Amino acid sequence: MRIRKVYAVYFSATFTTRAVVRRLSAAFGVEVEEYDVFSHPLTHDVTLSEGDLLVAGMPVYVGRIPERGAESLRHFKGNGQPAVVAAVYGNRHYDDAVIEMKDIVEAGGFMTVAAGAFVAQHSMLPRLAAGRPNAADLDEIDAFGRKVKALLETASELKAVEVPGNRPYRETHPIALCPEAGEECAECGVCVENCPVDAIPADNPRLTDASRCLRCGRCIAVCTQGARGYRGEMYAAFEAKFLAAFSEPRPNETWIAE
Numbered sequence: 001m002r003i004r005k006v007y008a009v010y011f012s013a014t015f016t017t018r019a020v021v022r023r024l025s026a027a028f029g030v031e032v033e034e035y036d037v038f039s040h041p042l043t044h045d046v047t048l049s050e051g052d053l054l055v056a057g058m059p060v061y062v063g064r065i066p067e068r069g070a071e072s073l074r075h076f077k078g079n080g081q082p083a084v085v086a087a088v089y090g091n092r093h094y095d096d097a098v099i100e101m102k103d104i105v106e107a108g109g110f111m112t113v114a115a116g117a118f119v120a121q122h123s124m125l126p127r128l129a130a131g132r133p134n135a136a137d138l139d140e141i142d143a144f145g146r147k148v149k150a151l152l153e154t155a156s157e158l159k160a161v162e163v164p165g166n167r168p169y170r171e172t173h174p175i176a177l178c179p180e181a182g183e184e185c186a187e188c189g190v191c192v193e194n195c196p197v198d199a200i201p202a203d204n205p206r207l208t209d210a211s212r213c214l215r216c217g218r219c220i221a222v223c224t225q226g227a228r229g230y231r232g233e234m235y236a237a238f239e240a241k242f243l244a245a246f247s248e249p250r251p252n253e254t255w256i257a258e
């Protein structure tokens, strides 16, 4: 089949998932329509038709995809059209995120022809996989996209890809740590505007409502002063444990229906 348009969907607090989805979508060399469901969660269905391809990317949060991202992904309806799903993770593991994405898009009527798990800088622990996706990762994403394009152009019928993961999916759990503002905070309010769940009060951006916070890291990524981050002894212990266990660079993994 000939792809005429890519629907590029991403939930991306610190922009690595967006980078992966943009790169993968561009490999098809056709019109790309972007859906930034982090900033604009979908509230209505979007239905694809003949010649359309869904390319969806979600970050891995505690071995799953974030529920807010899943909610938007469920709004895409496939009508039998193909989908490629990409889980983007911080060098620990993707666990059940790839299979969860595949299940969601297939429940929406897509055929998942390919999937990937791509390594990116860890948004809670930026010393893990720092700088990824790097140039070599982006080359791999290009090559993967070209392979999927060739498959779609030559396959006589589409088949669903097998991906790793468990059902039922692993239980996710809340994270106690929460980003805080340091001395450098200029109270500019950029974090307030960018927080998707209004966890930072406009009248005092130094505070964070831990009961609302997603721990997504958007406030840290957009802070104009580099003032927001995770702090304290609990964070230092968490970081030390993860750096010791998960510093060995992991490869990107891809799966294509044969």
Ligand SMILES: Cc1cc2nc3c(=O)[nH]c(=O)nc-3n(C[C@H](O)[C@H](O)[C@H](O)COP(=O)(O)O)c2cc1C
Pocket: 011, 012, 013, 014, 015, 016, 017, 018, 059, 060, 061, 062, 063, 064, 088, 089, 090, 091, 092, 093, 094, 119, 120, 121, 122, 123, 124, 175, 214, 215, 216, 217
């Ligand atoms: C709350 C939270 C939980 C995370 N859990 C995992 C995980 O289970 N495994 C992993 O390898 N990375 C994990 N990460 C790292 C992210 O998956 C990774 O940094 C991803 O690139 C973030 O995507 P973004 O830049 O689009 O926000 C987690 C990050 C956050 C914020």
